[in-house]
Amino acid sequence: MDIPVILVGILSAAALLLPALDIALRRASRTFSAYFATFVIAISLGIVLLSAVGVIPLTESVAPNLMRNDLMGLFFSMVVLSVALLVSASSIDYMKNEHNISIYYSLLLFTSLGMVILSFAVDFLMIFVAWELMGIPTFILTGYRKKDLASNEAAVKFFILGALATGILLYGISIMYGLTGSTNLPAVAAALSKLSPDMLPMAAFSVIMLIAGLGLKLSIVPFHMWIPDAYEGAPTTVSALLSAGTKKAGFVAGVRILAVAFPLLKLDLTLTLAIIALATMTLGNLAALTQKSITRLLAYSSIAQAGYLLVGIAVLPSTNLGLTGLLYHSFNHAIMQGLAFLAAAIVAVRLSKTTLSSYEGLSKTMPLTSFSLTIALLGLAGMPPLSGFWSKLVLFTAAVEGDLTWLAFAGLLNSALSLGYYGLIIKRMYVDEPSETIQVREPAGFTILLLAAAAVIILTGIYPAPIYDFAQRAVLALTP
Amino acid sequence: MAEFPLISIMIFLPIIAGIVTYPIGRASKSSTKWFALVIAVVELALGLFAYSQILVNGTGAKYNFVEGPAPWIPALKGVDYYLGMDGLSGPLVLISSFLTVLVILGSRDLITEKQGMYYALILLFEGFIMGVFTSLNMVLFYAFWDIVLLPMFFFIGVWGGPRRKYAAMKFLLFTFVGSVFMLLGFIAIYILTPQNTFNIPELVGKIPLSLQPLLALLFFIGFGVKLPLVPFHTWLPDAHVEAPAPISVFLAGLLLKMGGYGFLRFNLGLLPQASVDFGWAFIAVGIVTMFYGAIVAMVQKDIKKMIALTSINHMGFVLVGAFSGTVVGISGAIFQMFTHAAAVGVMFMLSGYLHELTGTRDVTVIKGLKITSPRFAALIILGSMAAMGVPMFSSFLAEYLVILGAISVDLRYGIIVLIPVITVAYFLWMMRRTVMSAPIEGAKHHDLGTLSTISLLAYLVPLIATLIVPWLILGMADPLSESLVKVIAAR
Numbered sequence: 001m002d003i004p005v006i007l008v009g010i011l012s013a014a015a016l017l018l019p020a021l022d023i024a025l026r027r028a029s030r031t032f033s034a035y036f037a038t039f040v041i042a043i044s045l046g047i048v049l050l051s052a053v054g055v056i057p058l059t060e061s062v063a064p065n066l067m068r069n070d071l072m073g074l075f076f077s078m079v080v081l082s083v084a085l086l087v088s089a090s091s092i093d094y095m096k097n098e099h100n101i102s103i104y105y106s107l108l109l110f111t112s113l114g115m116v117i118l119s120f121a122v123d124f125l126m127i128f129v130a131w132e133l134m135g136i137p138t139f140i141l142t143g144y145r146k147k148d149l150a151s152n153e154a155a156v157k158f159f160i161l162g163a164l165a166t167g168i169l170l171y172g173i174s175i176m177y178g179l180t181g182s183t184n185l186p187a188v189a190a191a192l193s194k195l196s197p198d199m200l201p202m203a204a205f206s207v208i209m210l211i212a213g214l215g216l217k218l219s220i221v222p223f224h225m226w227i228p229d230a231y232e233g234a235p236t237t238v239s240a241l242l243s244a245g246t247k248k249a250g251f252v253a254g255v256r257i258l259a260v261a262f263p264l265l266k267l268d269l270t271l272t273l274a275i276i277a278l279a280t281m282t283l284g285n286l287a288a289l290t291q292k293s294i295t296r297l298l299a300y301s302s303i304a305q306a307g308y309l310l311v312g313i314a315v316l317p318s319t320n321l322g323l324t325g326l327l328y329h330s331f332n333h334a335i336m337q338g339l340a341f342l343a344a345a346i347v348a349v350r351l352s353k354t355t356l357s358s359y360e361g362l363s364k365t366m367p368l369t370s371f372s373l374t375i376a377l378l379g380l381a382g383m384p385p386l387s388g389f390w391s392k393l394v395l396f397t398a399a400v401e402g403d404l405t406w407l408a409f410a411g412l413l414n415s416a417l418s419l420g421y422y423g424l425i426i427k428r429m430y431v432d433e434p435s436e437t438i439q440v441r442e443p444a445g446f447t448i449l450l451l452a453a454a455a456v457i458i459l460t461g462i463y464p465a466p467i468y469d470f471a472q473r474a475v476l477a478l479t480p
Numbered sequence: 481m482a483e484f485p486l487i488s489i490m491i492f493l494p495i496i497a498g499i500v501t502y503p504i505g506r507a508s509k510s511s512t513k514w515f516a517l518v519i520a521v522v523e524l525a526l527g528l529f530a531y532s533q534i535l536v537n538g539t540g541a542k543y544n545f546v547e548g549p550a551p552w553i554p555a556l557k558g559v560d561y562y563l564g565m566d567g568l569s570g571p572l573v574l575i576s577s578f579l580t581v582l583v584i585l586g587s588r589d590l591i592t593e594k595q596g597m598y599y600a601l602i603l604l605f606e607g608f609i610m611g612v613f614t615s616l617n618m619v620l621f622y623a624f625w626d627i628v629l630l631p632m633f634f635f636i637g638v639w640g641g642p643r644r645k646y647a648a649m650k651f652l653l654f655t656f657v658g659s660v661f662m663l664l665g666f667i668a669i670y671i672l673t674p675q676n677t678f679n680i681p682e683l684v685g686k687i688p689l690s691l692q693p694l695l696a697l698l699f700f701i702g703f704g705v706k707l708p709l710v711p712f713h714t715w716l717p718d719a720h721v722e723a724p725a726p727i728s729v730f731l732a733g734l735l736l737k738m739g740g741y742g743f744l745r746f747n748l749g750l751l752p753q754a755s756v757d758f759g760w761a762f763i764a765v766g767i768v769t770m771f772y773g774a775i776v777a778m779v780q781k782d783i784k785k786m787i788a789l790t791s792i793n794h795m796g797f798v799l800v801g802a803f804s805g806t807v808v809g810i811s812g813a814i815f816q817m818f819t820h821a822a823a824v825g826v827m828f829m830l831s832g833y834l835h836e837l838t839g840t841r842d843v844t845v846i847k848g849l850k851i852t853s854p855r856f857a858a859l860i861i862l863g864s865m866a867a868m869g870v871p872m873f874s875s876f877l878a879e880y881l882v883i884l885g886a887i888s889v890d891l892r893y894g895i896i897v898l899i900p901v902i903t904v905a906y907f908l909w910m911m912r913r914t915v916m917s918a919p920i921e922g923a924k925h926h927d928l929g930t931l932s933t934i935s936l937l938a939y940l941v942p943l944i945a946t947l948i949v950p951w952l953i954l955g956m957a958d959p960l961s962e963s964l965v966k967v968i969a970a971r
Contacts, residue, residue: 383630384623393619393667394556400671408667412660419656423633423649431637431645469555 001056003074004067004120007044011116014040015109022102034092037105041088041112045081048074052470065184066126071474073120075327076252078470079334080115083245084108086338086453091237093446094345098235104144107137111241115249124173124183127253131169134246135162135217141241142234154233161216161226169213175206189260207269210257217250219243219306221280228287231299236348239295240341243302244334251309251330255323258313259478273314274407281307281414288421293354294344297421298337301380304418305333308411311395315402320475322398327471329391332460336379336388339453343373346450350440359425361434366442370429372450377422379457382415386461390468486545487563490526490573491610494519494580498603505596513588516599520581523606527577531570534956540567541959543616549679552620558670558677562617567960568744569613571818571953572737576613578942579733579825580606583726585935586829589836590725591639598639605631609734613741618666618678622659625738629655632727632735640722647715647722654705654715662702662742665695669750680745684967689753696754699746700762707739707795710769720788725832728784732791732828733821740798740817744810748802748964752971755803762803763886767896770796774902783841783910784831787824790867793899794820800896801882805968809885810961815878815953819943823866823875826939830860833936837926843910848919853927857915859936864907866943869900873940874947 014037022033050056052074061069088108095104114134121127139162143155177183179202180191195203215223231239258269284304291297312326346369347362348354363370379388392415399408460467497519505512534544543564550561565573584602591598608631611624629652637648670678673687687695705712720728747762748755755762773793780786794816801813835841837853849857866873879900886893928936946952 378630384626389623389626390553393663396664397667397670400667405664405668409664412664413657416653416657416660420653423652426633427637427645427649430634431648465551465553465555468553472555 001051002059002061003047003051003056003069003077004117005062006047007077007116008113010040010044010047011109011113015106015113018106018109019102031092031096033102033105034088034095037109038085038088038092040109041081041085044112044116045078045085048077048081052078061120066123067117067120068122069120071470071477072252072256072327075470075474076119076248076330077116079248079331080119080245081112082331083241083248083334083338084112084115086335086342086449087237087241087245089449090240090342090345090446093443094237094342094349095235098144104141107141108241110137111141111246115245118249119252121253122185122256124176124185124188127257128166128170128173130249131217131253132166134249135166138238138242138246141238142230144235144238148233150233151235152233154230157226158230161223165213165216165223167213168209172206172209172213175202175209179203179206185256185260207258211254214250214254214257217246218254218310219247219280219303220276220310221283221303221307224280224283224303227303228296228299231302232293232295232354236295236341236345239299240338240345243299243341244338247302247306248330248334251326254313255326255478259316259323268317270314270317270402270404273310274404277307277310277314278407278410279307280304280310281411285414285417285421288418291421292356294347294356294359294425295341295354297356297425298340298344301340301418301421302337304414305329305337305380307414308392308395309333311399311404311407311411314407315398315404318402319398321394321401323475323478324468324472325391325394325398327474328394328468329388331467331471332379332387332391332457335453335456336376339372339376339450339457340380342446342453343369343376343450346443346446350442356425356428357435359428360432362429364434365438365440368442368447369450372447372454374426374429375454375457377425379461381419381422383419384461387457387464387467388461390461390464394468485547486526486530487565487610487614488547490523490530490577491563491607491614493526493607494523494603494610495607498600498607501600501603502596505599509595512596512599513584516603517581517584519603520577520584520606524577524581527574530565531574531956534565534567534570535952538955538959540570540956541963542566543681546616549617552617558617558675558679559619560617560677560679561620562679563614563620564616564681565614567956567958568741568814570956571814572613572734572741573610575737575818575821575942576606576609576734579729579821582825582829582935582938583729586729586832586932587724587726589929589932590832594638597634601631601634605635605730609738612738616680618669618680620678621680622663622666625662626656626659628735628738632731635727635730636719636723639724639727641724642722643718644722647718650715651719654712658702658705658712660702661698665698665702665746668695668698680750683750685752685970687750692751692754693758696747696751696758699742699751703739703742703747704765705739706742707736707769707799708792709765709795709799710772710792713769713773713792716792717785717788720791720828721782721785725784725828725835728788728828728832729825732788733825736791736795737817737821740795740802740813743799743802744813744964748805748810749967752968756805756968756971759803759805760890763800763893766796766799766803767893768796769793769799770896770899771902774899774906778902778906778909781842781844783834783843783914784828786843786906786910787827787831787867790827790903791820791824793903794824794867796899797879797882797896800886800893804882804885804889804893805965806885806888807958807961807965808881808888810964811954811957812878812881812883812885814957814960815874815946815950816882818953819866819873819875819878819946822939822943823863823873826859826863826936827867829936829939830856830863833928833932834860837928843913846914847917848923849915851919852923852925855928855933859928859933860915861911862940863936864911866940868904868907872947873943874945874950874953875943877947877950
């Protein structure tokens, strides 16, 4: 079946209908839109998973030049929809006291729609449309608490930089169109291979514009400035969506563009990207060490993780293993980072504080939340046998294979560095004594969600074969 | 032996039991202890069975009870589930299961808080450490190697002394950074050897000579932090002083052995050329470590810190014995790991009981133990003799073998015969001050209970047994050492 079209149909219909339905069913309940959105996303994820295991066969897309119905798209749809599901399900509790709740879920569905389209898009225009469809709702979501100054500031900052990045992206696309006469990625690739050598600087310029434009969402240095403020100001569930969801969707666009442009352009970006990767992970980790607020800490950790992911693109010319690692780490990181943000969200709601010191002795007051958060943090640090260990292993192995041993070494040292602050949170939760012992009720639904995500991290760590296999097949299917 | 997954059971029985222990602990405290004890005893029986099989058949040179290689990630070649036990793993597996039983017995008196979590972590730790000593795939090995840190982090952090938070974080960071170097070495082996595998047996003799020096350096840092070697040792005194006594037994008895195991398994087994070329450097570091540990131990007032530094000193013997590259030296190193685990184990437990009895561990304050606590005094004398390497305990034999191996390579290494002299000096001094001195006026009589005394005496049993019948260890270790020496000769 034509998965992208089905998903677009389901998600856009739900996103458009949700506010209307909510008005129609005004009397029903405040939680209707929450459950409806969660249900729709779960259905979409179910379709993706069924298709991934082969129950629903893949067919040629109706518009193959716009959206390629392939395993790469399925893999990233799985990643982004899992995150959307986590965010949506956790918002049932987290957002229950907010106004205009149906709009929140409608925007969430629109973002999911944008991310899904982006996963499948193989045309620059389609990529751009999906990019905006994904981006604009997130600006609004970031500023969702319109009476909260921090939320407003975050949204404005995010919006201005986002608009700038979109402009840069579009600029890169237009130069590429001028050079090749097409916006379709395979056609662009074909044209690039025949490009006259004196046009090469223009092509390089275009690629750099594209990287810069995408870089903002990818949260790579030096386009990372907005991240900590936006993540801190936004409702924490939205931070989870930004960090774990839209960033991954940005990576799929990057993979699709660069995997096509790289081999043909005879342009060696390996060293450049490797240095950016190094700068991103080191800066993220060093900055995270000094943070006092959990959301800012997670934001910087998210930047650092983008650096690891970038390793996979940097080694692209010499080995496919890096790309497999990138996909694999995208999935693992999405779950771990999503879980970490959501745990932070529930703690923030219950204790109405986001400082790190509020985590002291948390294992006594909120044992299950502490446990899930510990699993997520250890996974992010790359502690075996959790899933994060495997994907980092693959990424760094790829770096050694791609003759970037120094980068692998730096990455491993960074992992050790990151354990410094992850371990510090764990220490606060389990070793330190609480300043005040108030028994906090952990909401049942939310806790089950956290534990389920933790179970995914543990189980895919102990038995990593299916996800790795999926990622590898997706990479092999990328180049026909 | 493919039919019966003995090693898998030895790894996963305690892990699963550990997870089950936690809910049991929520329900009833006393049943947790018994449950943990039963599991540990079963584990010891399995360990004894496996050990005796290898010993009787004399198959220490090859891997026994092999399981796998079964692909863990089929798409990623070389990452396999692969277990086996040889003459190097055998003694360590046995002493691990033995110490776990004694640690659980010893914790009855010394650990009173959060018992459910405590015994759960003990069993998890046991399972993980079994995995370390029996993994034949480097990724599997690394996974167990790293996850062992977690129970230990919580042991120190939750049940530790006043500076436990600092000590726990320091321990975690030091050892994790060390293991990162090791992992880079593993990845380099995987990519840069033609075999493209993480399986250790398939890599023997296959690693390019040009790569070996770099790998030797990476492994040196990785294993050296655990062993620990000077200058990577600073986490150890902190961790030991803060850890509760039973956990110090684990720390010194088992965790340090992971470093020695790594040196023997990887540096000697996989990098014979580098081990020969740079053997003198490793031995030099080993000798520095020994002297450092011994001299610094001498000036300690805290008896526990003194024992911790003795461990550093004793681990130097392991390194020197291993890199002597002789059958006697390597067997001595394995023997030393085994005896040190038991000898230092009893000393750490005693330091814990000493704190219970007197409220302090300061050797300048404690007086007249021979009058106030005669049983304790007898035990600490016996334990010190074991730690010093006085004949009657096999620590003597182990140190003797190492010195013999070292001297047979180069006479100058004979300087290490001075080490036992220093060790004896500070142990005697400690005993003169605490045991043989006159008691403080009006000191009350307080002593160990019968059960504690028996559990402490149990530590000494393997030490005496293996001196009377050294074959119990050497029958395992010698075939392995011979095969390692062959690998070195065929480099």
